Amino acid sequence: RKEVEQDPGPFNVPEGATVAFNCTYSNSASQSFFWYRQDCRKEPKLLMSVYSSGNEDGRFTAQLNRASQYISLLIRDSKLSDSATYLCVYPGGTSYGKLTFGQGTILTVHP
Amino acid sequence: NAGVMQNPRHLVRRRGQEARLRCSPMKGHSHVYWYRQLPEEGLKFMVYLQKENIIDESGMPKERFSAEFPKEGPSILRIQQVVRGDSAAYFCASSPVVANEKLFFGSGTQLSVL
Numbered sequence A: 001r002k003e004v005e006q007d008p009g010p011f012n013v014p015e016g017a018t019v020a021f022n023c024t025y026s027n028s029a030s031q032s033f034f035w036y037r038q039d040c041r042k043e044p045k046l047l048m049s050v051y052s053s054g055n056e057d058g059r060f061t062a063q064l065n066r067a068s069q070y071i072s073l074l075i076r077d078s079k080l081s082d083s084a085t086y087l088c089v090y091p092g093g094t095s096y097g098k099l100t101f102g103q104g105t106i107l108t109v110h111p
Numbered sequence B: 001n002a003g004v005m006q007n008p009r010h011l012v013r014r015r016g017q018e019a020r021l022r023c024s025p026m027k028g029h030s031h032v033y034w035y036r037q038l039p040e041e042g043l044k045f046m047v048y049l050q051k052e053n054i055i056d057e058s059g060m061p062k063e064r065f066s067a068e069f070p071k072e073g074p075s076i077l078r079i080q081q082v083v084r085g086d087s088a089a090y091f092c093a094s095s096p097v098v099a100n101e102k103l104f105f106g107s108g109t110q111l112s113v114l
Helices: none
Strands: A004-006 A011-014 A019-025 A032-038 A045-051 A055-057 A060-065 A070-075 A084-090 A105-110 B005-007 B010-013 B019-024 B031-037 B043-050 B053-056 B065-068 B075-079 B088-095 B109-113
Touching: A004 A084, A011 A019, A019 A084, A019 A105, A032 A060, A032 A070, A045 A055, A045 A060, A045 A070, A070 A084, B005 B088, B010 B019, B019 B088, B019 B109, B031 B075, B043 B065, B043 B075, B075 B088
Parallel strands: A011 A105, B010 B109
Antiparallel strands: A004 A019, A019 A070, A032 A045, A032 A084, A055 A060, A060 A070, A084 A105, B005 B019, B019 B075, B031 B043, B031 B088, B043 B053, B065 B075, B088 B109
């Protein structure tokens, strides 16, 4: 089983919609994750950290469900500029940047 | 403060040639990571280096690939005798400290092997 798995999508939503992605993970001891964003195979950029208490930043909310071993990303009031690939990332049990990236979920927001 | 600089942005090589990818970390960053992204796949960790030391190379293929981060100059990822399967985007990241959150990625080098 992969350490992190994502539905590759694509998700096609209209502007203003609310959309949510899930990512399942295999290591039950994991306590933190990240969501990264990648545009057109450019460099990935950190979007949010995800801890057991959850995290909210403007229109973006991330949650960690340890019982069911998944993390989620909720985007409210979608903008055209939100179109990107969203990567679920597991720190891999190290204190340094050895990250395990999911395959990514493609989001397209249309007018 | 310039970000992580990678060059070249695009590199074309014929099978059997050598590819050298360069990465200059952000100023003040002494930790460098290399990742590879094959077509239609997620990024995969290759190697973690600090100045003059390889800390974790568990993601590096056993043959043809090597990495260095000398005391002076950029980090280099070297691929000898490239094959078509090496075609991918290679991303470098740097961090100022040992941490898994404060990573800054470069724009990547797209390697195409003919």
